[in-house]
Amino acid sequence: MTDMIEVPIEAAGVPRAKAMLERAEWAARAFARYDRESVAEIVQATARAAAAAAKDLAYKAVAETGFGVAEHKVLKNLACSTGLLDHYRGHDYVTPRIDSEAKIVSVPRPAGVVFALTPSTNPVATVYFKTLLCLMTRNAVVISPHPMAKAVCAEAARLMHDAAVAAGAPEGIIQVVEEPSVPLIQALMTDERTKVIVATGGNPVVRSAYRSGNPAIGVGPGNVPVLVDATADLRRAAEHVITSKAFDNSILCTNESVLIVEESVADPLLRAMRGEGGHLLDADQAERIRTTVFPNGSFDTKMVGQSATSIAQQAGIRVPQHTRVLLAPFDLVAPEEVLAHEKLCPVLGVVRVASARRGIDVARAVLRISGAGHSAAIHSTDPQTILDFGAAVNVLRVSVNVGNSLGGSGIETNLAPSMTIGTGYLGRSSVGENLQPKHLLNFTRLAYNSDDTVPFADFAGLSPWAAPAGPVPSYPHASNVSTPQADPAPARSATVSDDGEAQLREDLRRLIIEELTNIIKG
Amino acid sequence: MPDYGVFSFDSKDEVLAKSKEFWNPGKTDFWIESGVPLVIDRREGYLIYDMSGKRLIDVHLNGGTYNVGHRNPEVVNAVMQAMQHFDIGNHHFPSLARTALAEALIATAPPGLTKVIYGSGGGEAIDIALKTARHATQRRKIVSIQKGYHGHTGLAVATGDDRFAKLFLSDSPEEFVHVPFNDHDAMHDALRAGDVAAVIMETIPATFGFPLPHPGYLETVKQLCEQYGTLYIADEVQTGLMRTGELWGISKHGIEPDMLVTGKGLSGGLYPISAVLVSERCAGWLTEDGFGHISTFGGAELGCIAAMKTLEICNRPETRSMVHYISDFMANAMRSIQARYPDWFIGVRQNGVVMGLEFDHPRGANFVTKHLYEGGVWAIFSTLDPRVLQFKPGILLHPELAEELIERVQVAIGKAWDEVRALPRTQRIAS
């Protein structure tokens, strides 16, 4: 009668990781009942703790992964901590929404347990980002960092967990897999306790997220064309493209890949770019870059996030000391041209076109190679060209007159600030927007009879949620021991006064401006 | 026809008939008469199935044996893999698995415990502890509490209730003194003469219905032990392995016992093993005559491997946190059920997921056990105080199963109350 026992041998770490999911379910169950104020305090405290560690962890990330620019990572870490806090201040993903017109009440219902995969390229920023989104929406998160960045991500997750719990969050609301591996990720993705997978990383990871049988939000890769037409402000365009391409040595998936420039303005644009630290390669040098960056025709991951000068050196090219971006000209955008592929390093392909119309065709060609649904940029003052570009090119966001690295990710535009760029149906993804809190929850809709004779009730001031009474869970003291008085809500007492708040925001603003200026100065 | 490979039966009735004929007529009849005609067939996680297919949530767990669930896949895996290489082993020799488990147990033990002695069951481990105490102190007397329970082997049975000792003419009141639980003075009187080898205490007496030690009681007992040169043996067979939200219940009292006994859940319910952890002061005989206690199956290597995996599971921070969640959940759930039946469901004794539910009738828990069984839950009354239901949720209980469990418990408690209220007056009087 009893079936033959057939127990699959699980890879190391899998049982422990499954225990995390199990614990996360308890935590999520508790968190889903928190009220708005409690959630706001937790989000704020956690974002602050993250911001305070932004710099330290940026340097640690560079040290651990060996790529990127620490100062730029500081900026991303701030953008993904207090930056998010500011952006979503006043947003409410907790309180039921009452639409008396439609006679519908919408009750926010968190996903529950979010399984978040984070990449090596933006390790800390993505941990910050996904974690804060989860907290805003009352979800528990289990993070599986990229193995190359596991130590720094674990540190980031732990410090956020401790800050969140100190502010009243349920224990275990943020957990991190310390030793990620392919079989482990596979096991957690397919586990039924995972309620949604949020996958940022390479294509294989994203595809297996969608294959898992669980709801998934995964996004495709980028390969960003940027068009500069004859109407563009060339000086600014040059500055934006170079700064964006140089940002964190091109490891944001939003970094520009191929510059498409109208012939009539190509020379002045390239001259202006040289002034910003762009170095134009000749045909022979471009060939050397091909074989160095794409040995055997495929991108060498050792090049990820390396500096322009280091890549030039490896290719045996002498470039000025201040070079930030290598500009590699070529003619035909087609799959066999490696320079037309995504390049997570400061090498920018350059293609000259006869007209803006041709530029749009070439941009489409770039995106046929890869990056569909992701992002593109345009520098132009002609609204018709801008509109035609946006309507023709297969992406879901176009940065206009701004660098795409920070433009597409919503840091220098008013798109939702995000480390996860939804590539939509164009890019085989379930989400077409920048990932934001609303993607991590559903609503239960209380829908009244639409007949006018049936009255809608007055829900104003009612809430199904409550603040936690003490630590969650409470410590299991024996029931005959008079429990030591629950610490008088440490969360509440830790709230900084309005003055302190203002000061902190001012400090952060100053810091961000400083960082930005440094970046622009190079 | 239920076919189990090595054996088969025509029906459940056949099993029950043959159980009476060839095994234990008293026990077989007892359960049938109690309204719990259970023959456990399939088992998985915290679910067990009667031969009829009836599904039950297990909150008896055989006293915590299935603490990490029935056939926990991790433990099953460990044992199956181990069977490619190991068997019980030879009890005379130093062994791979025994050494590894001993080291793991000591690494996570309360401070002061330094060596491990193995048995095959709880009773044997208790006997080992008592023998060890006698050797170390050169005294014979053992003090335990009335209605304590430490098993039915030779020495253990004498520490327990007369019901089991007298049956086999195994009571010996001169050497085995029983004092009332939670009575400081009685304990002091028993130890005062300075002739007691050991006090043996369950950290929370299970079979007595988990009455909780008064705050300070265990601490006082330990202190009296120190004062009179008596050893303190912590029986953690039912309170260990994270059930109180810490690995060992005794640690929550800040007590460093001279010996600690563990069994039941230690090996995930897959391979019998028990262990006594002893301090250096007690460990003398292991050097003086290492063959002093011999047990062919004690410390069987397969059991050691099952235990190492189980111990690892119990010790995970995630597990500890979950026990806190489950404990918190159960406390709240019981509070709300109590509010519905204040005259019937009169008390909750709880320390983590070690729980005793008190009902206002001398045999209240018998009724509840029966109605729980009908409602798909298996929980046992306390043999030595049937007012109290032992309620022992697993430490890895899933939130949804926890909610389902409470739904069933709530209804069963109500039905048991209806039955008790309908009894003739004379049978309804509480003790």
Ligand SMILES: Cc1ncc(COP(=O)(O)O)c(C=O)c1O
């Ligand atoms: C507290 C306690 N100690 C010892 C024992 C004896 O264990 P075993 O039945 O394995 O001999 C039991 C068994 O119920 C027990 O509950």
